Amino acid sequence: MLQPQRPENLDPQIERAIAMTRTIRVPRRSLSTFGSTVIHYHVVSQPVYEGIFEDEQKDTVVRYGLVRADRPQIVTPGYLSNSEGFGQEATEYLDYLTNRYGSDAAGLLYKYKNEPQTTETVAGEPRQIAAKIRDEIERDDKPLHTVLLGVDELWDVSVMKFIYEFTNQSAKSNFEELNERRLFDDDGGVPRDARVRIDDLMQRARRREIDPSVVHEELVRWGLFEEYQESFFRLFRR
Secondary structure, three states: OOOOOOOOOOOHHHHHHHHHOEEEEOOOOOOOOOOOEEEEEEEEEEOOOOOOOOOOOOEEEEEEEEEEEOOOEEEOHHHHHOOOOOOHHHHHHHHHHHHHHOOOOOEEEOOEEEEEEEEEEEEOOHHHHHHHHHHHHHHHOOOOEEEEEEEHHHHHHHHHHHHHHHHHHHHHHHHHHHHHOOOOOEEOOEEHHHHHHHHHHHHHHHOOOOOHHHHHHHHHHHOOHHHHHHHHHHOOOO
């Protein structure tokens, strides 16, 4: 897996949040290889106002939310180059990957959606509160819950750091399971997994679970629209 280079102009506050983030409880399961995963997080932090007032009670902020992870998708630099919304630097990086590994070199793409739920302030020190939440999770046997010690005003950076590390931990087993099913194999110029995904999207579009435009977008990214166009247009003949 390619390791990101440390940006020279990273905001010092973000660097601080990354350095101060601690994972108190790691999920007991990895990201699912063949389905979506819902991770429950608890970010525990010292309030941003701590220390402003003398003799104030020690409080802790606890944020609870979900991160929804889609099924890992096999992609290539060629596929990513057909994506929209990326700037010049990202485009140059894709060109670098294409030149170094080839446009058909396959890797895994992980997509996430963060859904913050609740925020509350409770009495006590952050580490004590984090340990209490961890013990409750362990007692209730919740395998996909995590507890983080973070920074109040940059709590989402703490979540992002956790997701990055958790993805790295899961990627090896995800890769091996996909490889066992030969989904990295070339199938008419694209990974076999791309064909499986397109067939699944076609079926979902026929059931009207998704808009046909989603299918069209995937076909264009893989350069397969001409091959599938007859099947695609049949989606509109009902």
